[in-house]
Amino acid sequence: xxxxxxxxxxxxxxxxxxxxxxxxVTTNPSIIVKEKRPFLPLLKEIRxxxxxxRMLHVQVLSSTATEMVEEAINNREQLGGNYYTKxxxxxxxxxxIKELKLKGIKVLATTIYTPxxxxxxxxxxxxxxxxxVNRIENxxxxxxxxxxxxxxxxxxxxxxxxxxAASFKNVRQVQGVCLAGAHAxxxxxxxxxxxxxHPSTQGDVEQFQEDWKSFYREE
Ligand code: G3P
Numbered sequence: 771x772x773x774x775x776x777x778x779x780x781x782x783x784x785x786x787x788x789x790x791x792x793x794x795v796t797t798n799p800s801i802i803v804k805e806k807r808p809f810l811p812l813l814k815e816i817r818x819x820x821x822x823x824r825m826l827h828v829q830v831l832s833s834t835a836t837e838m839v840e841e842a843i844n845n846r847e848q849l850g851g852n853y854y855t856k857x858x859x860x861x862x863x864x865x866x867i868k869e870l871k872l873k874g875i876k877v878l879a880t881t882i883y884t885p886x887x888x889x890x891x892x893x894x895x896x897x898x899x900x901x902x903v904n905r906i907e908n909x910x911x912x913x914x915x916x917x918x919x920x921x922x923x924x925x926x927x928x929x930x931x932x933x934x935a936a937s938f939k940n941v942r943q944v945q946g947v948c949l950a951g952a953h954a955x956x957x958x959x960x961x962x963x964x965x966x967x968h969p970s971t972q973g974d975v976e977q978f979q980e981d982w983k984s985f986y987r988e989e
Pocket of ligand 1: 902938
């Protein structure tokens with residue numbers, strides 16, 4: 771089970787890496803634009819913060835397979851380490867995934883809303899698929915069920931592709947995809963910080979300290 775940060779904010783990434791068992795960072799064009807910084811220097815800084823072993827997922831911006839492949843090769847050269855190209859599951863995207871597989875470049879197939887999109891991407895050679903749980907629920911679908919069905923199909927057909935569930939609004943959705951068999955989740959800093967939340971935990975810790983001090987403070 772992997773926990774990945776869905777953010778390009780270097781302060782958020784530094785803080786989460788310091789405290790939590792983080793396996794990598796995912797980005798997309800909308801996330802990167804929020805930082806209002808030049809693209810490659812920002813990603814290089816993220817790489818230096820997370821080190822070479824953690825995954826760094828960077829989405830292509832082109833719309834043709836040929837250009838997507840060129841972009842992926844260039845980004846991998848620039849960023850190095852455990853690098854994944856994020857490719858949307860358009861028709862051109864699937865063609866690009868097949869070519870990247872042949873070139874040995876790892877792929878996260880993204881913008882997944884249905885199990886069939888996931889199957890096609892997995893067969894094309896994607897290493898991960900990213901079902902968009904909350905965006906599916908915004909369309910009145912069941913994002914957790916989509917993850918469960920993808921997992922059932924991957925197991926049934928013995929596909930090695932893994933599920934990196936994405937797009938979360940709350941911890942209930944994250945827990946749901948963990949139960950449904952997601953291999954990894956990617957979420958923003960606020961959601962990752964919320965994974966530990968339970969009102970009783972802080973209360974228990976305070977009570978332990980009170981009890982301890984009530985005797986040992988005098989000693
Ligand atoms: O990684 C995909 C993700 O960034 C989409 O999340 O919260 O914008 O639906 P969201």
